[in-house]
Structure formats: C-alpha cells, structure tokens
Amino acid sequence: MRLRRLRLDRYRSFIDQTLLLDRQVTVMVGRNDTGKTSILHRFFDQYVFEGVIHSADVPRVTGAAGPIQFSLTWEVADNDYDQFPLLEAFGKRGVRTLEMRFRNEEGPSELWTYVGDGQRLSAYQGKAEDGTPIRRDVFRARNLLPRPQYLHIDRTVMTNFQTRLFDLPAATPANSRPLAGAHEASLLRLAGLAGETRPVSDERWPPTPFPQSTMSLAEVEDRLEQLSTRMTKLVRRWWDDPPGVTVNLKLAGNDETKPQSHRENNLYIICNLTDATGLPLLGSGFLWFFTFLLNLELLGEWSTPLLLLIDEPATPLHPSAQRRTAKLLDELARKHQVIYSTHSPFLIDWNFPQRIRVFERDPVSRRSLINNRPYVAQEQIWDPLRESIGVTLGDIGGFAEVTILVEGITDQIILANASRVLEITGGPNLDLAKTSILPYGDERALEAILVMGKRAGVRCVVITDFDEQGRKTEAVTARLRANHVSIGNVLADSRSDLSIEDLLGVEGCVTWVNETYSSFDWFRPISAAEVTATRGTLSLGRALEVLFANRFGKNFSKVSVAVTIADAWWHGSATIPYHITNLIGQIIQAAG
Numbered sequence: 001m002r003l004r005r006l007r008l009d010r011y012r013s014f015i016d017q018t019l020l021l022d023r024q025v026t027v028m029v030g031r032n033d034t035g036k037t038s039i040l041h042r043f044f045d046q047y048v049f050e051g052v053i054h055s056a057d058v059p060r061v062t063g064a065a066g067p068i069q070f071s072l073t074w075e076v077a078d079n080d081y082d083q084f085p086l087l088e089a090f091g092k093r094g095v096r097t098l099e100m101r102f103r104n105e106e107g108p109s110e111l112w113t114y115v116g117d118g119q120r121l122s123a124y125q126g127k128a129e130d131g132t133p134i135r136r137d138v139f140r141a142r143n144l145l146p147r148p149q150y151l152h153i154d155r156t157v158m159t160n161f162q163t164r165l166f167d168l169p170a171a172t173p174a175n176s177r178p179l180a181g182a183h184e185a186s187l188l189r190l191a192g193l194a195g196e197t198r199p200v201s202d203e204r205w206p207p208t209p210f211p212q213s214t215m216s217l218a219e220v221e222d223r224l225e226q227l228s229t230r231m232t233k234l235v236r237r238w239w240d241d242p243p244g245v246t247v248n249l250k251l252a253g254n255d256e257t258k259p260q261s262h263r264e265n266n267l268y269i270i271c272n273l274t275d276a277t278g279l280p281l282l283g284s285g286f287l288w289f290f291t292f293l294l295n296l297e298l299l300g301e302w303s304t305p306l307l308l309l310i311d312e313p314a315t316p317l318h319p320s321a322q323r324r325t326a327k328l329l330d331e332l333a334r335k336h337q338v339i340y341s342t343h344s345p346f347l348i349d350w351n352f353p354q355r356i357r358v359f360e361r362d363p364v365s366r367r368s369l370i371n372n373r374p375y376v377a378q379e380q381i382w383d384p385l386r387e388s389i390g391v392t393l394g395d396i397g398g399f400a401e402v403t404i405l406v407e408g409i410t411d412q413i414i415l416a417n418a419s420r421v422l423e424i425t426g427g428p429n430l431d432l433a434k435t436s437i438l439p440y441g442d443e444r445a446l447e448a449i450l451v452m453g454k455r456a457g458v459r460c461v462v463i464t465d466f467d468e469q470g471r472k473t474e475a476v477t478a479r480l481r482a483n484h485v486s487i488g489n490v491l492a493d494s495r496s497d498l499s500i501e502d503l504l505g506v507e508g509c510v511t512w513v514n515e516t517y518s519s520f521d522w523f524r525p526i527s528a529a530e531v532t533a534t535r536g537t538l539s540l541g542r543a544l545e546v547l548f549a550n551r552f553g554k555n556f557s558k559v560s561v562a563v564t565i566a567d568a569w570w571h572g573s574a575t576i577p578y579h580i581t582n583l584i585g586q587i588i589q590a591a592g
Contacts, residue, residue, distance in 0.1 A: 001080045001146055002337050003307060005073035010059045010066050012038055013368040020372040022355045023570045024333040027348055028341040030359030035368035036341040040309045044148035049141050053104055061366050071101040083304045089138045090116050108132040114139060151295060152311040156287035157183035158199060164265045165195040166210035183291050186298055191227040200268060217262040224249040234293055238328055244276030288316045296332060310340035314347055322346035327433045351416040351437045353409055354563045399458040400436035402591045405449060406463045410558040411500045412437045417566035418576050419584055428585045443472045450480045461485060461590045466498035467539060483590040490583045497539040503579035506532055509540055516564040522552055
C-alpha cells in the first residue's frame with residue numbers, strides 16, 4: 001500500500017492543505033517552522049498509528065476555528081492483500097483505494113470513517129459503556145496499514161561498548177523491537193544476537209527478566225565476523241571517499257579474558273572502521289552514514305513494506321556524500337515508501353524533480369502552505385526552491401560519471417522514471433546511481449555545460465529534439481565533439497518536427513492527456529484522430545500546445561502529463577513504449 005494523498009483540513013498550522021505523495025519518494029523542502037517535522041514525526045506516529053489526540057494540535061492560526069480534521073488516501077495493489085488484512089477489512093478483493101477520514105468530534109462518536117473505492121466500510125461494532133463506538137481491530141492502523149517508521153539520527157553508534165546477551169522468548173517476533181534508538185543493540189540484532197548495551201562502565205548491570213544467552217563464545221565471535229563482512233560490503237557499495245572501507249566487529253580481550261567476560265555475561269565489543277590503508281575513520285560524517293546504513297539494513301527484517309519517514313538526513317555529510325544518500329533513499333523505495341525532509345539541495349535527486357514538495361509559511365496568517373507542483377514549468381521550478389532554501393539548480397546541478405543533458409524537464413521525468421522501472425523489470429536502463437539527467441534549456445546554456453563537463457572528465461550525452469532548436473543544439477555538440485542522440489534517429493517518421501512525446505505514440509499520449517486533465521471543469525476529452533488530423537508537421541508536444549490554446553484558451557503542461565505517465569509506469573497500469581526503451585538503449589551506447 002502506498003499513501004498518495006494527505007488532506008489536512010485543520011491540523012496545527014495546516015488549514016485546507018493537501019500533500020500529494022509520490023509512490024516512491026517524496027522530498028519535503030522548506031524553511032524552518034513550516035511544519036515538515038510535525039507531519040513526519042508527530043502526525044503519522046501519534047495520530048495515524050497510535051490514535052492519540054492532543055489539544056496542542058488544534059489549529060490556532062487566524063480564522064481556523066474548528067476540530068482537527070484530515071484524511072489519508074492509500075493506493076492498494078494486488079499483492080497488498082497477501083501482506084495486510086485487507087480482505088477481512090473490505091470483505092472482498094479488488095478494492096483499489098482506501099480513504100481514511102478523521103474528525104475530532106466532541107463526545108462519543110465515530111472519529112474515523114473508512115471508504116473503499118467510494119463505498120463506506122463497516123469499521124465499528126457496538127458501543128462501550130460510555131457510548132463510545134468500538135472500532136474493529138482490523139481497522140486500527142497498526143493492524144491494517146504499513147507501519148510508519150520515523151528515523152532521525154541524533155547520535156552515532158559507539159565504536160566501543162558493553163553488552164550482556166540474553167535469550168528472547170521463543171514467541172517474540174523477529175522485528176518487534178524499534179528500528180531506531182539504541183544503535184549498538186541494532187548492530188547486535190543484525191548479527192543475530194539479542195542484548196542490552198551501554199557505554200563501557202565498571203558498574204554492575206541492573207536485574208533483567210531475560211535469561212542469559214546460551215550461545216557459545218565461538219558462536220558469538222562467528223556472528224560478529226559474519227556481520228563485519230556484511231557491513232563492509234554494504235558500506236563499500238555506498239561510500240567511496242575514501243574507498244576500501246573495512247568494518248571489523250570483534251570482542252575485546254585475549255584468549256584468557258574473553259572466556260571470563262563471556263561467563264560473566266559482560267562483553268566488550270569493538271567496532272573498528274578503517275580505510276584501505278588501515279587508518280581509523282572516526283569523522284562525524286562517516287560515523288553518521290554508518291549509523292544510518294545499519295538502521296536501514298534492519299528494514300530488511302520487516303516482512304511488510306513500511307512508510308519510512310526521515311527528518312533531515314545526511315546533514316553532517318559533504319555534498320558528494322549527500323548526493324549519494326539521495327540515491328540510496330531512491331534504492332530503498334523499491335520496497336518501502338519514503339518521505340523525507342531536507343534543507344540541502346544536495347539531498348534532492350534531480351533526476352526526479354516531480355518528487356519535490358515545497359513547504360512555506362504565510363507571514364501574515366502564519367498558515368503553512370504546500371506547493372505540490374513546483375516543477376510544472378521549467379522557468380518556475382527553481383523559484384520556490386530559491387525562496388525556501390536559497391539556491392537554484394544552477395547552483396548545485398552537479399555532474400555524475402555519466403551526465404545526460406536533455407532540453408527540458410519533461411524529457412528528464414520520462415527518461416529517469418522509465419529507466420528506473422526498466423531496471424526493476426529487467427530491461428535496458430541507465431544506472432541512475434552513477435548518472436545525472438539534467439535539463440539545459442537552450443544551446444547557449446548547453447555549450448557552457450559541455451565545456452565544464454569536458455574539464456571535469458565526465459561522459460556527456462545530449463538528447464536533441466528533431467526540430468529547429470534541435471538542429472541548433474546538434475551544431476553545438478558537433479563543434480564541441482560531444483555525443484548526442486536525436487529523437488529523429490529513434491523514430492522513423494517523415495515529419496520535420498519530433499519531440500519525446502512522439503515516442504509515446506499519439507494514442508498513448510492522448511490517453512494520458514485526458515487522464516491528467518480529467519478533473520478540470522473546463523476540459524473536454526480530446527481524441528487521437530483529431531490530433532493527427534490537425535497537427536500537420538508539428539511535433540506531438542507542440543501540436544497539443546496549439547490545440548489547448550485554440551480550443552480551451554489554456555496553456556498545455558507537458559510536464560504534468562509526463563508525471564501522470566511516469567506514475568502509471570510505476571503502478572504497472574501502463575507499459576513503457578518500445579521507442580522509449582530504444583532511446584534509452586541508444587543513450588547507453590552513446591555513453592560508452
């Protein structure tokens with residue numbers, strides 16, 4: 001299940017606001033005191049999961065009288081019925097959306113309303129003695145929904161600590177303990193050990209209800225060695241400055257003292273983190289990243305997907321490591337839906353601009369405002385970011401090992417999302433952990449970018465439309481001897497103008513145009529036949545712009561349609577057209 005919409009009618013400083021969630025990753029950007037942390041931490045954990053209402057959360061901004069009220073809309077997939085008790089809740093399979101509405105009425109009342117595909121569900125059974133409706137257990141969030149897991153690392157793992165091991169009761173679930181908190185206990189858990197941990201101390205351990213572990217000393221050391229290998233492999237995948245990091249977890253002492261410590265159940269564990277030369281790595285940035293990785297590694301123990309909520313990750317890291325962390329979070333979204341906040345432009349994966357949500361605070365009313373679509377037009381996308389974090393793409397759009405330069409954000413969204421979905425499904429794809437897809441805008445900006453790229457020694461591939469602008473761009477790439485791929489080489493079409501929309505096909509593109517604009521009162525569905533009949537030699541994207549201007553008197557947003565298409569690919573309700581796959585294959589070949 002993936003959360004797709006959070007409607008905040010009245011909650012704290014949010015009045016009549018909607019947060020649209022990306023199916024994979026949502027990035028919340030904004031200045032301090034705009035409400036990001038209150039949503040990530042307090043809202044999901046306290047209200048949704050625990051169901052605890054607090055008077056401090058009643059809206060106190062001007063003109064916002066009334067009870068706390070909000071709703072959440074979840075997208076349901078076929079495999080969710082095998083992981084969550086949806087069949088018991090819905091009474092049938094096939095329900096595709098679940099809406100949960102909350103209103104904090106005074107007196108005994110049904111605070112929560114559940115709606116499946118527009119039909120109200122029977123979520124209550126009888127009443128308590130005081131008249132309070134009794135909600136069925138299956139409808140409690142902790143039973144029905146992906147568990148929200150808030151992660152904020154305010155301290156790093158200790159590289160030397162003390163532990164006493166114990167045996168958990170046989171009925172204890174493997175993933176019953178919290179993911180965050182005692183990072184040292186998390187290390188033990190990854191090793192298949194259970195125990196209490198503390199800084200090294202001479203004090204006696206307090207009493208414990210758990211029996212001492214029956215595991216032998218040799219088995220403890222073997223498990224620590226296996227975890228060392230596992231964590232070394234994980235760290236080396238995501239950290240390369242310096243390269244060759246080694247993780248070595250071991251018991252302190254010698255052949256005489258270690259058996260004694262084991263008998264007394266008072267073990268000292270050393271976590272050595274070293275570079276390729278053997279020098280220790282004790283910097284705060286690296287220790288934060290290592291702690292972050294071990295917490296994320298624990299997510300693999302959860303049998304069901306989580307709603308992973310991360311507050312300002314990677315703040316101790318340098319820009320390059322922050323960029324790598326953004327790639328790591330994208331990787332994590334294969335299983336878990338990820339929502340995180342950041343003040344850093346380096347924590348935004350610019351391959352996926354449609355994931356950005358900008359939070360602002362009205363200076364007069366003090367209400368928090370959510371901009372769900374700062375990416376709608378290229379000339380607008382960076383303005384909200386400049387206001388909220390003080391930078392633009394031009395300040396931070398860095399090169400990767402391979403940098404794909406595209407004309408606009410539409411191309412960026414289509415290429416990045418198609419490539420990511422193809423990677424998951426086993427098709428040809430760009431390695432987005434090592435590839436940046438950046439819009440260049442016009443040939444003058446492109447020339448400057450290519451010159452910088454050549455100096456930086458990166459491999460650049462320019463994607464050009466087959467039109468007048470594309471021909472100007474190709475002249476720049478030829479003069480600078482840069483690799484380029486033309487849409488005209490991908491699609492066999494005699495038209496003089498072709499853009500990336502043409503690779504989607506008229507039928508497919510028109511279908512998603514109608515889907516994108518279906519909620520607008522002024523819009524009337526268009527047909528592929530009329531687009532074909534009226535487009536002439538225009539590219540499909542330009543033909544749609546002309547049609548919208550003539551028929552509706554409105555601007556056509558190619559970017560919005562691209563987001564709709566990408567969402568359908570992720571959902572599996574649409575397949576990636578052959579010509580898009582072909583384009584990606586040609587880019588891979590051009591990149592060498």
